[in-house]
Amino acid sequence: MTEPNAETPCRLYLITPPRFEPRAFADTLKAALDAGDVASLQLRLKGENDTPPADDDIRRATEALMPLAHARDVAFIINDRPDLAAELGADGVHVGQTDTSYTEARKIVGADRIVGVTCHASRHLAMEAGEAGADYVAFGAFYETDTKTPISRAEPEILTWWSETFVVPCVAIGGITVQNAAVLVRAGADFLAVSSGVWAHAEGPAAAMRAFDRILAEESKFR
Numbered sequence: 001m002t003e004p005n006a007e008t009p010c011r012l013y014l015i016t017p018p019r020f021e022p023r024a025f026a027d028t029l030k031a032a033l034d035a036g037d038v039a040s041l042q043l044r045l046k047g048e049n050d051t052p053p054a055d056d057d058i059r060r061a062t063e064a065l066m067p068l069a070h071a072r073d074v075a076f077i078i079n080d081r082p083d084l085a086a087e088l089g090a091d092g093v094h095v096g097q098t099d100t101s102y103t104e105a106r107k108i109v110g111a112d113r114i115v116g117v118t119c120h121a122s123r124h125l126a127m128e129a130g131e132a133g134a135d136y137v138a139f140g141a142f143y144e145t146d147t148k149t150p151i152s153r154a155e156p157e158i159l160t161w162w163s164e165t166f167v168v169p170c171v172a173i174g175g176i177t178v179q180n181a182a183v184l185v186r187a188g189a190d191f192l193a194v195s196s197g198v199w200a201h202a203e204g205p206a207a208a209m210r211a212f213d214r215i216l217a218e219e220s221k222f223r
Contacts, residue, residue: 009220010185011039012212013171014074015195018046022064028205029065032198033072036209037216039191040075040114041065042094055084062088075114082108082115092116092135097125102132116171120152123161130168137162138193141174142184146196156187163188163223177201178211185219192216 014032017025029041043061045053058081066076066088075091078084082105085093092114095105105115116136117129126137139154139162154174162170172184173193178201181192194212201208 008190010189010216010223011037011191012209012216013040013042013173013191013193014038014198015042015044015193016061016065017195017199018044020061022061026064026068028199030068032205032209033068033074035206036213038072038074038209040077040091041069042077042079042193043090044079044094044195052080055081058084059088062090066090077114077116085109085113094118094138102129102134106133118173121154121158122152123158126162126170127166130166134168136169136171136191138171138173140172140193142172143175143177143180145175156183159184159187159189163190178208178215181212181215182219185216186222188223 043058043065045057045061047053058078062078069076077092077094078090079094080096080099082093082100086109093105093109094116095102096118097120102115102117109115114135116138117134119126119129119137119139121139129137139158141152142154142156159170159172169190171191171193172189176184176192176194177197184192198205198208
């Protein structure tokens with residue numbers, strides 16, 4: 001993920017479905033990545049009943065998907081597990097407020113990898129993460145989502161405040177679809193984190209990617 005500036009359009013931060021068979025999903029992912037611009041792909045798996053995934057499931061999924069991302073210059077980020085991100089050579093890790101701390105995650109993955117931090121709807125948490133050295137802060141959820149139960153509900157104004165005050169990129173997350181993305185781009189999001197908005201799109205993931213491409217390019221002009 002490269003740091004955006006005023007001339008750089010908002011880009012897509014794609015998140016995998018919570019459950020999939022890696023080899024079968026690889027073809028779906030390839031079609032999606034080839035249909036539109038993606039800055040990064042986050043592997044976010046869940047076990048049965050929303051339990052943490054098995055380490056070997058993360059390893060198998062990374063083995064299948066990371067080469068596809070890297071072949072298309074897409075950063076590959078693992079959710080919650082800095083240890084596996086370091087072990088598997090991922091580009092970075094995303095940590096939540098109840099996961100490994102930013103400081104510990106940075107120690108584990110090193111200075112050259114991406115560490116992003118969930119900040120919910122908290123300006124305080126975001127400032128703490130940015131000051132500590134996070135590569136991006138993630139705000140949300142902005143909309144209802146079936147991917148996870150939101151801890152907080154964020155308003156687009158927090159993206160505007162952040163983008164006007166800080167240089168650390170911000171990611172908008174939570175229930176984002178082609179129908180509701182535009183306001184978040186205009187508000188100042190540097191990246192839109194999208195999962196079911198692509199994978200569950202009525203016309204398929206590739207069609208969703210093409211639609212997001214159009215929206216991000218057009219709405220970024222008005223920021």
